Amino acid sequence: SSPAAGFLAARGVPAPVPPVVRPRRGRTTSAMRGLVAQTRLAPAQLAAPVFVREGISSPVPVEAMPGVVQHTLDSLRREATACAEAGIGAIVLFGVPQKRDAVGSGAWDGEGILNRGVAAVRAEVGDALVVCTDTCLDEFTSHGHCGILREHGPRAGEVDNDATLALYQAMAVAQAEAGAHMVSPSGMMDGQVAAIRAALDATGHEDVAILAYSAKYASAYYGPFREAVRSTLRGDRLTYQQDPANRREGLREALLDVAEGADIVMVKPAGPYLDVVAEVAAASPVPVAAYQVSGEYAMVEAAAARGWIERERVVMESVLGIVRAGASTVLTYWAREIAEGIGSRP
Numbered sequence: 001s002s003p004a005a006g007f008l009a010a011r012g013v014p015a016p017v018p019p020v021v022r023p024r025r026g027r028t029t030s031a032m033r034g035l036v037a038q039t040r041l042a043p044a045q046l047a048a049p050v051f052v053r054e055g056i057s058s059p060v061p062v063e064a065m066p067g068v069v070q071h072t073l074d075s076l077r078r079e080a081t082a083c084a085e086a087g088i089g090a091i092v093l094f095g096v097p098q099k100r101d102a103v104g105s106g107a108w109d110g111e112g113i114l115n116r117g118v119a120a121v122r123a124e125v126g127d128a129l130v131v132c133t134d135t136c137l138d139e140f141t142s143h144g145h146c147g148i149l150r151e152h153g154p155r156a157g158e159v160d161n162d163a164t165l166a167l168y169q170a171m172a173v174a175q176a177e178a179g180a181h182m183v184s185p186s187g188m189m190d191g192q193v194a195a196i197r198a199a200l201d202a203t204g205h206e207d208v209a210i211l212a213y214s215a216k217y218a219s220a221y222y223g224p225f226r227e228a229v230r231s232t233l234r235g236d237r238l239t240y241q242q243d244p245a246n247r248r249e250g251l252r253e254a255l256l257d258v259a260e261g262a263d264i265v266m267v268k269p270a271g272p273y274l275d276v277v278a279e280v281a282a283a284s285p286v287p288v289a290a291y292q293v294s295g296e297y298a299m300v301e302a303a304a305a306r307g308w309i310e311r312e313r314v315v316m317e318s319v320l321g322i323v324r325a326g327a328s329t330v331l332t333y334w335a336r337e338i339a340e341g342i343g344s345r346p
């Protein structure tokens with residue numbers, strides 16, 4: 001009998017009735033758990049964000065993102081090959097240029113670092129990976145904003161939505177010319193998906209897909225990314241990225257991007273916005289992606305380095321949660337590691 005039997009009997013609590021319904025039967029063995037698992041991760045659904053930096057002769061570690069580096073063109077090629085061999089679905093390229101200017105002209109320069117990286121990766125892997133680009137000016141502007149700034153008048157210094165659209169068009173076309181299979185506008189300008197779709201179609205790139213950063217929040221979780229792209233943002237992004245308080249708006253942005261021609265809609269960050277992922281997934285007629293961003297990565301790595309959490313289990317659980325919430329594609333800095341782990345399992 002129970003060690004607490006005397007305690008309970010003294011108070012007149014009857015013995016508990018054995019349950020007839022036992023969910024634990026589905027958890028009895030590893031094989032049983034595997035058999036009934038509702039959500040599974042596959043390498044093909046993972047996308048690896050990678051950084052390529054101009055003017056370096058060997059890869060430079062990103063301090064706030066242990067395990068992540070800024071690549072040279074050569075190490076980028078090797079990384080792309082490793083990603084393809086691991087079976088992941090996509091590589092998402094971010095450029096770190098040596099020079100920046102007020103309009104971000106390096107973004108649509110065919111010889112700009114991002115476009116050279118795209119061409120190098122495409123030559124290396126062909127169609128084995130979906131080669132995807134960040135289509136946003138912040139890596140290329142001297143002020144670090146995702147668009148160009150108004151120069152005159154009472155609104156001087158504001159990010160100029162409509163003037164920025166043409167620059168996104170130029171950037172997307174240059175990326176398509178370099179060989180991108182997919183472009184990903186992440187600047188949160190109104191109308192950016194429609195503008196880019198029109199420019200791609202007008203230049204014969206109707207097969208180049210658009211991964212839209214639809215519900216992109218003004219998040220402090222992007223902190224480590226700023227080091228990765230060496231961006232020093234003047235001010236903040238509160239007038240164009242979404243307010244973290246707003247859930248309904250995430251759905252609106254996603255549906256708007258679908259109407260403008262997005263092939264995939266994305267929610268970003270992922271972990272702190274799983275409600276938005278679930279809501280967009282329930283309503284979207286196109287595939288839904290989520291971006292597990294630099295801060296999400298850094299927090300896990302930092303706690304794991306101190307021995308405060310079990311690194312690999314938390315990594316897997318964090319990505320599984322994003323898929324469980326409804327994302328079919330996950331951008332994560334652990335993409336290759338996870339894919340290699342899944343692939344090597346018996």
Ligand code: PBG
Nearest residue numbers: 136138186221222225293294295
């Ligand atoms: C903008 C962009 C950012 C990230 C991806 N694209 C930075 C920002 O919006 O401030 C952040 C990604 C990350 O934190 O991992 N080009």
